[in-house]
Amino acid sequence: MERIPILKMGSFLLVTIQVDMHDQLAMTLQDDLTARIVSDRASGVLIDISSLDVVDSFIGRMLGNIAAMARVLDAETVVVGMQPSVAITLVELGLSLPGIRTALNVDRGMELLRAGNNGDSNAGRENG
């Protein structure tokens, strides 16, 4: 069965979505990711969606859910590389993903996670 690979980088998990995201795939990702957060004792999750150019409300909600689940497991989620058209679509769908932190690319996202990891209390979004 098709799966989205989850890579471990230090105490963070890196998920790069390279294929068309259909609903079953999203559900599998949700299962795998929560399992990995627990087994790897990850403190942060970075989801790269730069090659995703179509989203629907289900995928939008799933991203929100993953972030919320990760938070419960004490891991920070950063979504990076969103395409302008995807951002506009999500906003028009009314899904502005309030619980999720975002960054322009993987580099910036990593910085964000590291900053959040070092001083948990001042998890500001300043970077660069």
Place this chain on the structure above:
Amino acid sequence: MGNTRLAEIIGRHERDLLAEWTRRQMDSFGTGRDRISETQLRGNSQDFLRALTEALLRNAGSDLRRQEWSSMKDLLGEISRQRATQGFTPSETAVFVFSFKQPLFTRIASEYPNDSEGFAAELWTATELLDELGLYTSEMYLKSREEVILRQQQEMLELSTPVVEVWEGVLALPLIGTLDSARTQIVMQNLLEAIVARGANLAIIDITGVPTVDTLVAQHLLKTVAAARLMGADCIISGIRPQIAQTIIHLGVDLSGVLTKATLADALQLALKKKNLTVARS
């Protein structure tokens, strides 16, 4: 029968018809006569007469949809467009055709000295035809004006949504004019594309030039902020005038999730602070 007869009359009196008609048009313009030269007017009139005679000789009738009139229609369309850009009013443009009536009718009368029935018939043909042509001119005038308006709207949309980089990684978006949904779309797209192109993580949206902020405009602003946030860029809204601050609160718009500053200068300062940069006097 009337058609070719009319063409004959026009052909015989062409020179004085043209002179009288041109003079009449110049008189009708009054003070605005410097917008068009007499030479141009004469040229237009001459072209009109030529096209008219040609169509009449081919027995075209007064139905402008017929193919014989196509060159006349092209000519009138051209003249109307010219007049519209020169700033003539619709009636001034229509006068071009209608002022031809009197000179023509005088000539027709002199051609039928003792035949009142023939005169009436000829007059009716001429009136009907000239009315049609005059109406067509007005129509073309309006059409060309509409084209101008449409083009200007398009240009305004493109002109009024610039995105400028005020610091490395800090974009500024000075909004000018009313924000409707069509413009919000363009603003949002421009901003997001600039965020990607410049790798920016801060955007200042300056609304000094937005005359009024109602709930709809506020919603559009919040949408833009949310979209920028999804791309990993924070937004600061600046240029909020006291009047607008009052309106926003009275309308119950919730801007608490967005950073707001009174002036663009304050916003830039905040942006620099967020980037851990300080500006010092040397």
